[in-house]
Amino acid sequence: MWAVGLRETKKQRTRTAIADAALVLFMEHGFDRVTVADVARQAGVSTNTVFNYFSTKEDLFFDRQAEAEGRLAALVRGRAPGTCPVEVVRDDLLVALRQNEPMLGLHPGAPGFWRVIHDSPALRAREREIGEHAEAALAEALAEHPPATASGNADLPIPALLAGAITGTHRAALREIQRRIMSGESPARVRDAVAPAAAQAFDRLCRGLHGDAADRTARP
Numbered sequence: 001m002w003a004v005g006l007r008e009t010k011k012q013r014t015r016t017a018i019a020d021a022a023l024v025l026f027m028e029h030g031f032d033r034v035t036v037a038d039v040a041r042q043a044g045v046s047t048n049t050v051f052n053y054f055s056t057k058e059d060l061f062f063d064r065q066a067e068a069e070g071r072l073a074a075l076v077r078g079r080a081p082g083t084c085p086v087e088v089v090r091d092d093l094l095v096a097l098r099q100n101e102p103m104l105g106l107h108p109g110a111p112g113f114w115r116v117i118h119d120s121p122a123l124r125a126r127e128r129e130i131g132e133h134a135e136a137a138l139a140e141a142l143a144e145h146p147p148a149t150a151s152g153n154a155d156l157p158i159p160a161l162l163a164g165a166i167t168g169t170h171r172a173a174l175r176e177i178q179r180r181i182m183s184g185e186s187p188a189r190v191r192d193a194v195a196p197a198a199a200q201a202f203d204r205l206c207r208g209l210h211g212d213a214a215d216r217t218a219r220p
Contacts, residue, residue, distance in 0.1 A: 015053045018043045019063035026061055027112055031120040036060075058126040061116070065126075068103070069133040072167060073141035085147050086209060089166055090202035093173060097195050104177055106187040114178055131171060139163035147209060157209070165205055173198040 021043035025034045036057055040047045054060050062068070072089055079088045100106050105114065117123045142159040173194060180190045 011053075014045070014049075015063075018045065018050055018053055019060060022060040022063075026116050027109075031057075031061060031116050031123050058122060061123060062126055062130060064103075065130055068130055070137055072134055072170065073137035076138060076141040077145055079145070082148065084206050084210065085142060085145075085162075086166060086202055086206040089170055090199060090206070093170060093198055093202075094195055097191050097198075100187065104174065105181055106177070106190065110178075111182055114182060131167065135163050135167040138167055162209070169198070169201050169205060173201070 018039065022034070022039040025038055025042055034057075036050055037047050039057075039060060040050045043050070050060070054063070059065065071092075075088045075092055076085045079085065096104055097106075117127060139160040139162075142162055146159070147162075176194050176197070177190055180193065181187070185193075
């Protein structure tokens with residue numbers, strides 16, 4: 001067991017080292033001008049080793065793709081009984097804003113990262129694909145763990161439609177953060193503007209799901 005754990009730790013370190021080396025090159029030269037062979041040389045491994053850890057060059061850039069695709073679905077599956085799925089997604093975003101989670105892009109390196117995506121058709125396509133996968137995973141989670149509505153589950157929305165509404169609101173909040181950061185606003189000002197607006201949007205979606213039966217606007 002110890003040997004297995006050590007081996008897995010070594011593999012994770014190698015994967016991280018390759019992804020870090022790739023990001024340095026992508027940030028310096030742009031995604032489309034860097035080859036997998038370039039990444040292998042930068043990381044001090046063979047090209048075959050890179051492909052052992054990453055199926056495509058896009059995976060080198062979005063090396064946390066699986067986590068991004070499954071985050072909202074995991075929140076919905078892990079929520080407490082009776083909790084609205086909209087609430088858990090809303091609260092997760094608000095906590096992330098307060099804690100300056102790196103995935104939001106409230107840090108100095110974010111504009112450069114986003115520019116690399118903007119300049120590459122391949123990365124923009126992969127970004128859309130990640131969003132589609134996240135929405136599909138959320139729809140599946142909602143079907144397995146449906147929310148209660150004002151009249152029970154008799155008028156429960158189609159999971160795919162509810163997933164689209166939730167992920168659309170979440171994605172819009174992230175894009176607003178990106179737009180404001182790219183325009184030069186400070187992270188503090190971005191947080192102050194986006195947090196209440198996102199909370200309001202999610203609250204309206206929550207009230208639409210549950211009707212007027214309860215006021216569900218409490219937040220952490």
